[in-house]
Amino acid sequence: MKSSKMEMSEKRIGYLLVAPALIIILIIAIWPVIRSFWISLFDVRLNDPTRSQIHYQYAVDVEKVAQIYPVLSKNLRETGNKSARDTSTQLQEIRQEVEEIKGLMDKNKKFSKQYEQVDELLLNGTPIPEELKFVSVDQQTGEQLQKRLVAVQNQLKKLVEQKKLKDDTLYGLAKGLSGAMISPNFIGFDFYKKFLSDSRMWASLGNTILFTVISVFLELVLGLGIALLINRKFFGRGLVRAAVLVPWAIPTVISALMWKFMFDGQNGIMAKFFELIGIVPDMGQLLTTKAGSMFAIIFADVWKTTPFMALLLLAGLQTIPQSLYEAAEVDGASKVQQFFRITLPLLKPAILVALLFRTLDAFRVFDLVYVLTGGGPANATETISIYAYKTMFGQLSFGEGSALSVVVFICVAIISIIFVRWLGTDLVSDGRRK
């Protein structure tokens, strides 16, 4: 019997001890997932300065305006003075318009103040601090500014096309000035809608499922076989167990490279072997055809993770009391009957846990495919994680890539829920009996 005071302090210490881990997990793992979802609702592109981050509102890039506006205004006047009459009038009108636009910007007190500061900093050649770079404007002004800047840009473009201007300097400057307008890049669920009809997304999802189902199934069957094989006393048992651990312990990248070398179409020994025994008609086809390369990544994955599966199942097998088999023997049950009536049912929890871990691991496969095939040939082995990575770091389209990564997350969540339903809450229950 404990006093309630003791009870209180134990509770408090418990929460206190768990808190650091929980807070770190919350900040470093859970928050980013929520953030990923949030980013996926915006068209964020790192290669486009006006969309390189999330913009909730219209904004003006003060630095750009301060750099371009004076030059544009001056050039418009000078070119206007040198040009033929009708062009000159047009340029003057444009100049007036540009000045009016600037005037509209200046109506925003914050803008005019920041503009002066930035202008001075630019004169001195000092870098502009982040907080001075942008000024938010309300939606009405923002839309108006953007429309008018684009109109100016188009007018100048027309003049260039009509050969009324010698070069496109003015057009370039005007284009730069409209680039100073930052519009909100919230697009809601547009990326998700796009993916619904994106054949590459469905193909990558299909590849991922195909890879997961086949490799996990093979790993389970082979792993169970190996576990049954080594679940006994024999000479060199420790050595076998150590050998089994090595593929699991080496980096996936290393195993992927080893297999890439052995699957090589000209010099790969495994490719040659597969050709000899007739798995592929020609060794060059292993990494150049869809079926061949899918086979290659599944093979490499099975090689690397079957040992892990075998170890988990072996540990499960060792918890089955030997007396059950002895009793079955006495009752005259055959080995096959023993396997289906005793081993399998009692091993079921271990199998399900191993399946859960392996399925999730296989579903988020990245390293192996990235190194072994790069998703090729022609996206034939592209998994959804690879597609998301390429969208993010190849095209620098972070909003779109995040949407894909959210899809991966949802799939993983669904798979986990199904397994946990199957397993029950047994997985996390307190081992301490009341």
Place this chain on the structure above:
Amino acid sequence: MKKKNGPLFYSLLICFLFVVLFPFLWQFIASIKPPIELFGEKAFSFIPSQPTFENYKRVFTERPFHVYLWNSFVVATLTTLYCIVVASFAAFAIARLHFKGKTIILGIVLAVSMFPQIATLAPIFLFTQSVGLTNSYLGLIIPYTTFALPLAVWNLTAFYRKIPVELEEAAKVDGASIMQTFRRVILPLALPGTFTTAILVFIAAWNEFLFSLAINTDEQYKTVPVGIALFQGQHTIPWGEIAAASVIVTIPIVIMVLIFQRRIISGITAGAIKE
């Protein structure tokens, strides 16, 4: 039930071992072949006619492989140390103390350990970029927490639960406070389990690829997996050097596995199998 293991058993076993170990053997052979024997006629011969350690030398002289090794070592060690410390407190509380919400907390830990890394990559990358942590050790240690900490908490909890309650109760009777019990009784008893968990976390951090690929792109901060994966040759993939680098990385793993195999196996199965 007990019977002699026949020749069938041993031949199956040898087949299995051959399949598991062949890639390593082949990798070793490739690493001591001169480049010319990696292609063409000699590509499939098991015995290099002119064995050489040139590839091993080139990995360190032509490429900054020692830099990769050092980076991986620093990042994996620091990740392991800090995660084990934080996780030890949490695991002790979850395994040993009575308070509400333990099941939920453990559920969260398990759920987070199943998160696909790609789902956290964009925000973490944007964060490291905005605070200037790309190409730094901290830039990897922070994201590595996403998998290392749940793994550590989960495994340590399983180990702590196995420690007999009697010792703890005896300490309580002697008037030890909860923190004293933790420090004097539980921690020493859990040392083997803690060590095992540390090995698993270290391996996971050492092998990590995705975050490292995205965040540390500078040659000076690349880790081993990314460094090797991005080995470039002038015309072809430098297989000889890749093989040599793989062998260098694999040897310590083999030694570690030989020494700690029992621990590692108990670590892998601790969280998964209920006894």
